[in-house]
Amino acid sequence: xxxxxxxxxxxxxxxxxxxxxxxxxxxxxxxxxxxxxxxxxxxxxxxxxxxxxxxxxxxxxxxxxxxxxxxxxxxxxxxxxxxxxxxxxxxxxxxxxxxxxxxxxxxxxxxxxxxxxxxxxxxxxxxxxxxxxxxxxxxxxxxxxxxxxxxxxxxxxxxxxxxxxxxxxxxxxxxxxxxxxxxxxxxxxxxxxxxxxxxxxxxxxxxxxxxxxxxxxxxxxxxxxxxxxxxxxxxxxxxxxxxxxxxxxxxxxxxxxxxxxxxxxxxxxxxxxxxxxxxx
Amino acid sequence: xxxxxxxxxxxxxxxxxxxxxxxxxxxxxxxxxxxxxxxxxxxxxxxxxxxxxxxxxxxxxxxxxxxxxxxxxxxxxxxxxxxxxxxxxxxxxxxxxxxxxxxxxxxxxxxxxxxxxxxxxxxxxxxxxxxxxxxxxxxxxxxxxxxxxxxxxxxxxxxxxxxxxxxxxxxxxxxxxxxxxxxxxxxxxxxxxxxxxxxxxxxxxxxxxxxxxxxxxxxxxxxxxxxxxxxxxxxxxxxxxxxxxxxxxxxxxxxxxxxxxxxxxxxxxxxxxxxxxxxxxxxxxxxxxxxxxxxxxxxxxxxxxxxxxxxxxxxxxxxxxxxxxxxxxxxx
Numbered sequence: 001x002x003x004x005x006x007x008x009x010x011x012x013x014x015x016x017x018x019x020x021x022x023x024x025x026x027x028x029x030x031x032x033x034x035x036x037x038x039x040x041x042x043x044x045x046x047x048x049x050x051x052x053x054x055x056x057x058x059x060x061x062x063x064x065x066x067x068x069x070x071x072x073x074x075x076x077x078x079x080x081x082x083x084x085x086x087x088x089x090x091x092x093x094x095x096x097x098x099x100x101x102x103x104x105x106x107x108x109x110x111x112x113x114x115x116x117x118x119x120x121x122x123x124x125x126x127x128x129x130x131x132x133x134x135x136x137x138x139x140x141x142x143x144x145x146x147x148x149x150x151x152x153x154x155x156x157x158x159x160x161x162x163x164x165x166x167x168x169x170x171x172x173x174x175x176x177x178x179x180x181x182x183x184x185x186x187x188x189x190x191x192x193x194x195x196x197x198x199x200x201x202x203x204x205x206x207x208x209x210x211x212x213x214x215x216x217x218x219x220x221x222x223x224x225x226x227x228x229x230x231x232x233x234x235x236x237x238x239x240x241x242x243x244x245x246x247x248x249x250x251x252x253x254x255x256x257x258x259x260x261x262x263x264x265x266x267x268x269x270x271x272x273x274x275x276x277x278x279x280x
Numbered sequence: 281x282x283x284x285x286x287x288x289x290x291x292x293x294x295x296x297x298x299x300x301x302x303x304x305x306x307x308x309x310x311x312x313x314x315x316x317x318x319x320x321x322x323x324x325x326x327x328x329x330x331x332x333x334x335x336x337x338x339x340x341x342x343x344x345x346x347x348x349x350x351x352x353x354x355x356x357x358x359x360x361x362x363x364x365x366x367x368x369x370x371x372x373x374x375x376x377x378x379x380x381x382x383x384x385x386x387x388x389x390x391x392x393x394x395x396x397x398x399x400x401x402x403x404x405x406x407x408x409x410x411x412x413x414x415x416x417x418x419x420x421x422x423x424x425x426x427x428x429x430x431x432x433x434x435x436x437x438x439x440x441x442x443x444x445x446x447x448x449x450x451x452x453x454x455x456x457x458x459x460x461x462x463x464x465x466x467x468x469x470x471x472x473x474x475x476x477x478x479x480x481x482x483x484x485x486x487x488x489x490x491x492x493x494x495x496x497x498x499x500x501x502x503x504x505x506x507x508x509x510x511x512x513x514x515x516x517x518x519x520x521x522x523x524x525x526x527x528x529x530x531x532x533x534x535x536x537x538x539x540x541x542x543x544x545x546x547x548x549x550x551x552x553x554x555x556x557x558x559x560x561x562x563x564x565x566x567x568x569x570x571x572x573x574x575x576x577x578x579x580x581x582x583x584x585x586x587x588x589x590x591x592x593x594x595x596x597x598x599x600x601x602x603x604x605x606x607x608x609x610x611x612x
Binding site for chain 2: 013016017019020023024026027028030031033034046049050090091092094095097098099102104105107110113114117122123124125126127128129130131132147148150151152154158183187208211212213214215219229230231233234237244247248251254255258259261262263266269270273274
C-alpha cells in the first residue's frame with residue numbers, strides 16, 4: 001500500500017467514524033437528557049433545560065424508589081413476564097417437538113395454521129379478545145394478560161424451536177427408544193437439555209415482549225393494583241404532567257430494568273430476533 | 281412452479297419417526313393410531329391456546345362486525361354490511377389508510393436505507409463497533425409507551441428540549457409544535473419510529489451481511505470492482521432475502537401501529553396522526569360502538585391478510601422455495 005492510499009483510507013475511516021459518532025449522539029442524547037433532567041428540580045429544568053444540573057437533586061429518584069407503587073409495578077411486570085414465558089415456552093416446546101420429530105396426518109396443515117398467526121397483528125384481535133376475557137371473568141386478573149400473550153407468542157416460538165429440534169440427529173432418538181425411552185421421556189431427558197441455547201433465546205424474546213406490552217394490560221387492568229410498568233408510567237405522567245423533572249426520573253427508572261436485561265441477554269435477543277425473522 | 285410454502289406432505293425430512301412404510305396389516309393400524317395420538321397429544325396445549333385466544337376472537341369480530349352493538353350481551357341488531365359502508369365513507373378511517381401508506385413509504389424511503397447504511401458501516405472491522413451496535417439497537421428493547429412519553433416531553437411545543445437545542449445551534453426555524461401541529465405530527469411520529477426501530481432492521485441486515493461469503497467480495501475486488509459496484513452487484517443481491525423480510529415486518533408494523541401514537545398524541549391533533557388501531561380503540565373502548573369497531577378490526581385483518589398473501593406469493597416466493605429446498609437438503 002502506498003502512502004497516498006494509506007492517507008485516503010485513513011481519511012475515509014475518519015469520516016465513517018464521524019458519521020457513527022453523530023448517529024450515536026442522536027441515539028444516546030434523549031436517554032442522557034432524561035437521566036440528567038431527573039437530577040434537576042422542575043424549576044431548574046425550565047430555566048436550564050440543556051446544561052448539567054446546577055445542584056444535583058436526587059429526591060426525584062429517591063422518592064420514586066421509596067414508594068411502594070413503583071415496586072408494585074415492577075413486581076407485576078415481572079410476575080406477568082415470568083408467567084407468560086414459562087407457559088409459552090413449555091407449550092411451544094411440546095408442539096415444536098411434535099412438528100420436528102413426528103410424521104402425522106395433518107402436520108403441515110397445522111403448521112401452516114400456526115405460521116399464519118405470525119402475520120396477524122395483535123391489534124386486530126384486541127377488541128374481541130377483550131370481550132372474551134370479560135366473559136371469562138379474566139379482567140383485572142394477571143391470567144387475562146398471561147394467556148393471550150402466550151397465545152400470540154406461539155407462532156414465532158414454535159418456528160424457532162422446531163428449526164432447532166430438527167437439527168438434533170435422529171440416531172439419538174433411536175438409541176433412546178431402544179433403551180426403553182418413551183417419546184415424552186426422550187423429549188424431557190434428552191431433547192430439552194440439548195436445546196438449552198434455543199430455549200434461552202425464545203425465553204429472552206418472550207420476556208422482553210411481555211415486559212413492554214402496553215395494549216393488552218391497558219385493556220385488561222382497570223384496577224391500579226395490577227398495573228404493569230408501561231401503564232404505570234403513563235398514569236404517572238398524567239398525574240404529574242406539570243412536574244417534568246419527576247416524570248423524567250420516573251421514565252429513566254422504568255427503562256433501567258429493560259436496558260439491564262438487554263445488556264446481559266444481548267446475544268440471545270439479537271440471535272432470536274434474526275432467527276425468527278429469517279426462518280419465519 | 282407452484283410454491284407450497286412447506287415441504288411436501290409427510291416427506292418432511294426432520295421427522296425422526298419411521299416413514300409410513302409398506303403396510304403390513306397386523307398390528308399396524310393400532311400402532312399408527314397410537315403414533316398419531318402421541319403426536320397430537322403434544323400439539324394439544326398449543327392448539328387449545330391458539331384456537332381459543334387467537335382464532336376464536338378473530339372469528340367473533342367477523343361476526344360482530346355485522347351488528348349494531350354496544351358490547352354488552354350478545355349482538356342482536358343485525359344490520360348487514362352497514363358498518364362497512366359507513367367505514368369507507370368515514371373520513372377518519374380513510375385518513376388512517378392514507379397515513380398508514382405514508383408511514384410505509386417513509387419507512388421504505390428513509391428508515392430501511394438508513395438502517396442498511398449503518399449495517400454496512402458496522403459490518404467493517406473498526407474500533408468501537410460493538411458499542412455502536414449495542415447503542416443503535418438499545419431503543420428496540422424499550423417499551424413503546426415509555427419511548428412515546430419520553431419523546432412527547434422532548435418534543436414539547438416551543439420550549440421542549442428539541443426546540444431548545446435547535447435554537448442554540450441557530451436552527452430555530454426547524455423547531456415548532458411537533459406533535460401538536462397537524463402538518464408536522466406524522467413526521468414527528470416517523471422520527472420517533474426511526475429512532476426506535478432502525479436498530480432492529482440494522483441487526484437483521486448485519487446477520488444477513490455476515491452470511492455473505494468474503495471470497496465473493498474479494499473476488500470482485502480483484503476484478504477491479506469499485507466499492508459501490510461490489511455493494512450493488514455482489515452484496516445487495518445476496519442480501520435480498522433479508523431485505524424482503526425486513527420490508528414485510530416494516531409494513532405489518534405500520535398497519536398495527538398503536539402504542540407509540542396512543543401515548544404521544546392519542547391520534548390528535550384533530551385525527552391527524554390517527555391509525556387504524558387507534559380509531560378502533562376509540563370506537564370500541566371509548567364510544568362503545570363495538571360493532572363498528574369490530575368492522576375496523578376485520579378490515580385491518582383483511583388488509584394484513586391480503587398483503588401477507590400477496591407478498592408471499594409475489595415477493596417471498598423465491599426465498600421460500602430456497603428455504604424449503606435447503607430444508608430438504610440438510611434434513612436427516
